[in-house]
Amino acid sequence: MNRRDFLAASIAAVFVPGAAFAQGATYRRLLVLVELKGGNDGLNTVVPYADDAYYRLRPRIGIRRDDVLQLDERTGLHPSLKALMPLWQARELAIVQGVGYPTPNLSHFRSIEIWDTASRSDQYLQEGWLARAFAGNPVPAQFAAGGVVVGGADMGPLAGSGTRAIALTQPEVFLRQARLAKPVGKGRNSALEHILKVEAGIVEAASRLDTGVQFRTEFPRGQFGNAVRVAAQLASNPSGIAAIRISLGGFDTHQNQPGIHQRLLGELAEGLAALKAALVETGRWDTTLVMTYAEFGRRPQENASNGTDHGTASAHFVAGGRVKGGLYGEPPRLADLDGGNLRHAVDFRSLYATALERWWNVSSLGVLSGRFPPFDLVRS
Amino acid sequence: MRYSAMVKALLAVLAAAAFGTAAAQGMGPEDARHLLNRTGFDAQLRDIDAFAKLSRRDAVERLLSGVQTEAHTPAPAWAKEWTDPRRVRRMGEEERRAFVRVQIEHALELKGWWVTEMLTTSSPLTERMTLFWHNHFTSSLQKVRSPPLILRQNQLLRRHALGNFGELLHAVAKDPAMIVYLDSATNRRGQPNENFARELMELFTLGEGKYGEKDIKEAARAFTGWSIELESGDYLFRPRLHDESTKVVLGKLVGGGAEVMDVLLAHPATAQFVATKLWREFVSPQPQPEELKRISDQWRNSGYDNRVALRALLLTPAFWAPENRAALIKSPAELVIGTLRQFHVGTGDPLPFVLLLRYLGQDLLSPPNVKGWPGGEAWINSSTLLMRKQFVERLMRVDETRMFVQQSAMREKIDRLKPGARRLFQAMAELQFSGRDWLAPYEGREKMIPLVVLAAAPAGEPSGSGIDFVRALVADPVYQLK
Numbered sequence: 001m002n003r004r005d006f007l008a009a010s011i012a013a014v015f016v017p018g019a020a021f022a023q024g025a026t027y028r029r030l031l032v033l034v035e036l037k038g039g040n041d042g043l044n045t046v047v048p049y050a051d052d053a054y055y056r057l058r059p060r061i062g063i064r065r066d067d068v069l070q071l072d073e074r075t076g077l078h079p080s081l082k083a084l085m086p087l088w089q090a091r092e093l094a095i096v097q098g099v100g101y102p103t104p105n106l107s108h109f110r111s112i113e114i115w116d117t118a119s120r121s122d123q124y125l126q127e128g129w130l131a132r133a134f135a136g137n138p139v140p141a142q143f144a145a146g147g148v149v150v151g152g153a154d155m156g157p158l159a160g161s162g163t164r165a166i167a168l169t170q171p172e173v174f175l176r177q178a179r180l181a182k183p184v185g186k187g188r189n190s191a192l193e194h195i196l197k198v199e200a201g202i203v204e205a206a207s208r209l210d211t212g213v214q215f216r217t218e219f220p221r222g223q224f225g226n227a228v229r230v231a232a233q234l235a236s237n238p239s240g241i242a243a244i245r246i247s248l249g250g251f252d253t254h255q256n257q258p259g260i261h262q263r264l265l266g267e268l269a270e271g272l273a274a275l276k277a278a279l280v281e282t283g284r285w286d287t288t289l290v291m292t293y294a295e296f297g298r299r300p301q302e303n304a305s306n307g308t309d310h311g312t313a314s315a316h317f318v319a320g321g322r323v324k325g326g327l328y329g330e331p332p333r334l335a336d337l338d339g340g341n342l343r344h345a346v347d348f349r350s351l352y353a354t355a356l357e358r359w360w361n362v363s364s365l366g367v368l369s370g371r372f373p374p375f376d377l378v379r380s
Numbered sequence: 381m382r383y384s385a386m387v388k389a390l391l392a393v394l395a396a397a398a399f400g401t402a403a404a405q406g407m408g409p410e411d412a413r414h415l416l417n418r419t420g421f422d423a424q425l426r427d428i429d430a431f432a433k434l435s436r437r438d439a440v441e442r443l444l445s446g447v448q449t450e451a452h453t454p455a456p457a458w459a460k461e462w463t464d465p466r467r468v469r470r471m472g473e474e475e476r477r478a479f480v481r482v483q484i485e486h487a488l489e490l491k492g493w494w495v496t497e498m499l500t501t502s503s504p505l506t507e508r509m510t511l512f513w514h515n516h517f518t519s520s521l522q523k524v525r526s527p528p529l530i531l532r533q534n535q536l537l538r539r540h541a542l543g544n545f546g547e548l549l550h551a552v553a554k555d556p557a558m559i560v561y562l563d564s565a566t567n568r569r570g571q572p573n574e575n576f577a578r579e580l581m582e583l584f585t586l587g588e589g590k591y592g593e594k595d596i597k598e599a600a601r602a603f604t605g606w607s608i609e610l611e612s613g614d615y616l617f618r619p620r621l622h623d624e625s626t627k628v629v630l631g632k633l634v635g636g637g638a639e640v641m642d643v644l645l646a647h648p649a650t651a652q653f654v655a656t657k658l659w660r661e662f663v664s665p666q667p668q669p670e671e672l673k674r675i676s677d678q679w680r681n682s683g684y685d686n687r688v689a690l691r692a693l694l695l696t697p698a699f700w701a702p703e704n705r706a707a708l709i710k711s712p713a714e715l716v717i718g719t720l721r722q723f724h725v726g727t728g729d730p731l732p733f734v735l736l737l738r739y740l741g742q743d744l745l746s747p748p749n750v751k752g753w754p755g756g757e758a759w760i761n762s763s764t765l766l767m768r769k770q771f772v773e774r775l776m777r778v779d780e781t782r783m784f785v786q787q788s789a790m791r792e793k794i795d796r797l798k799p800g801a802r803r804l805f806q807a808m809a810e811l812q813f814s815g816r817d818w819l820a821p822y823e824g825r826e827k828m829i830p831l832v833v834l835a836a837a838p839a840g841e842p843s844g845s846g847i848d849f850v851r852a853l854v855a856d857p858v859y860q861l862k
């Protein structure tokens with residue numbers, strides 16, 4: 001590169017968003033998003049067991065010091081997460097604490113919309129953050145789809161017209177239903193164009209998807225275990241998918257939290273462990289990044305019904321064969337609450353920036369309309 | 381030369397007369413279908429025949445004169461029940477859980493009540509407008525948590541559906557469900573809650589960018605004390621919580637909330653903002669600026685008579701323009717209710733349709749947030765599109781489904797289901813559709829079938845005969861359009 005080229009490149013890198021990512025997106029690397037619907041209680045998931053304030057706030061539902069799976073001298077996991085310990089020990093599990101956003105909204109619907117669209121608290125965006133990313137940096141045409149939502153129809157981060165995204169529960173059923181899609185004729189107006197585009201997306205995905213491999217891995221029973229199996233099947237598809245969203249519901253634990261939460265975290269951990277095993281089987285684990293998210297965490301102070309009410313910041317997991325395991329973010333500051341809720345230490349959009357920039361080599365500036373520093377948690 | 385010129389002139393006059401007569405005779409079936417479908421859910425052959433004979437203007441008048449102010453479906457038995465929230469707070473755990481269970485049942489029943497009304501109303505336009513206001517003055521069961529209050533709001537929206545926007549706005553601000561939904565009850569002197577004031581300007585009247593943060597703060601103070609009476613659930617003004625000091629909104633000195641709303645109604649942006657939404661609902665995705673301005677000025681000058689706005693929108697040339705036919709995407713309610721009505725599907729329990737609407741993204745009485753459903757292209761993604769197609773496809777084959785459900789092995793399985801799932805299966809088994817009966821009036825008029833079923837020529841080339849042809853039509857992408 002001569003001096004002039006170098007200058008031009010530097011100027012472009014400074015002034016043109018995305019210019020530094022000119023090498024192109026690496027969508028062969030898969031992102032698996034795991035939504036913990038209802039708002040997972042971060043404090044009982046990643047437990048600050050050395051903090052007396054924690055036990056003062058949660059005399060009844062707090063996880064006892066003797067029961068936690070210790071990660072270091074003050075942080076431990078809920079005992080139901082023991083299936084995640086092999087990942088932690090292999091340094092393939094990153095735990096990010098204090099994830100939230102400014103002026104938090106405590107409504108399920110509004111807050112998950114903020115997370116799905118990566119908007120500010122006072123901003124209403126129409127398109128999901130992944131849909132925006134794929135619109136700006138398209139996934140290769142030969143991919144089966146930009147993203148697949150497994151279970152449920154709400155497209156979440158994949159909502160929007162900028163990408164080919166499909167929703168399915170069982171590939172078998174989707175392939176059967178897909179016969180109803182007929183992208184016939186030409187678009188005469190934008191409404192018909194949109195419908196034909198969605199029909200074409202279905203047909204295209206159906207033509208490239210199959211019912212997948214038979215795994216030796218045993219998947220947990222139940223909806224989440226099934227979603228994990230489908231995700232692993234989709235990941236093994238040779239034509240490519242950039243992102244998969246699966247979800248586990250029931251985290252809105254206003255009452256009798258201990259039993260419910262124990263079951264849910266067990267399902268989560270066993271599901272993720274099975275996902276790793278299946279992806280190792282198909283050689284996909286090193287090219288997969290798994291990331292959890294939820295609309296909010298829960299109130300530090302337990303309520304009168306042995307549960308917790310809607311809160312703000314929470315802890316999230318990032319796992320994968322290329323993840324630099326360890327603790328990230330900040331431990332909860334229980335002595336410095338804001339109206340009874342945790343202050344966030346990490347903006348959730350920094351997690352998204354990590355996926356976009358460090359995983360896919362896509363600039364996050366335009367997608368997130370601002371600079372959110374990514375975490376250095378991906379091994380090259 | 382002279383002679384042939386005279387003949388030409390004469391022919392032209394004759395042609396004009398003939399054309400004029402034709403116009404006086406009526407707008408024809410295609411226009412009739414367009415008007416009925418755009419302002420309702422379906423377009424029945426007999427209505428198309430009747431409207432085809434009217435001029436566009438007369439047809440619009442007939443629609444407007446048929447509008448109703450009350451639902452004819454009897455309200456649920458608990459409609460007037462109100463539970464004092466203080467009583468709920470005192471309940472023990474068991475009692476509270478039972479109470480919540482009943483509220484959830486009532487919420488489903490309420491949604492079913494509205495579905496039934498939409499399915500059976502003789503004025504679909506009334507329900508379309510009620511839906512429109514529901515998506516404008518949103519409130520959600522998810523937050524309000526009181527089916528009786530949400531029912532009252534729904535009745536209010538219907539009462540004013542084609543009444544007067546100004547009166548509706550004033551009534552909505554005092555509507556108990558709205559007071560709960562936008563936290564008006566916590567808006568007090570010295571500790572204002574700006575939620576209602578903000579949405580009032582941003583979503584209900586002016587639209588974003590037509591006011592400042594200061595206006596919101598001042599307006600919020602004007603609405604302090606607007607509350608509900610806990611004993612009855614009725615609106616109550618609490619003078620002791622009201623901020624008496626002076627406020628300035630959009631440069632005008634105001635005292636209370638009513639004056640704020642009058643200031644907002646007097647602002648031209650309000651009529652334009654709401655008329656834009658009406659245009660997108662009924663005319664086309666992209667309003668024409670001059671025509672829209674003319675219509676919104678007319679509306680405001682009429683003192684916000686909603687019929688003036690609707691009449692103008694339905695008679696604007698853009699409404700009838702060929703390029704705007706089949707240019708809007710049917711909402712889930714339009715698709716589901718429209719299909720059931722269009723094909724005379726016999727229904728019993730409305731539960732399956734309540735759930736279907738939720739899966740298709742339009743959970744009635746529970747819009748996703750205060751902005752309502754974004755609508756348009758956002759209704760359609762791979763999952764909702766396949767669900768829509770599967771719904772119409774299955775509906776055309778309900779006889780097969782019923783036989784399937786009636787098989788004894790299947791019956792046993794259904795009997796073992798949980799009550800909710802069993803109810804759903806039974807409701808599905810109650811559906812009745814007869815292709816032969818539906819086709820009967822079209823005998824000798826087969827060319828009317830595609831005109832009735834689709835808003836424009838099909839995108840594909842549907843083929844087949846009899847009911848197979850109808851199945852091919854509803855599977856065409858154009859069936860998703862209105």
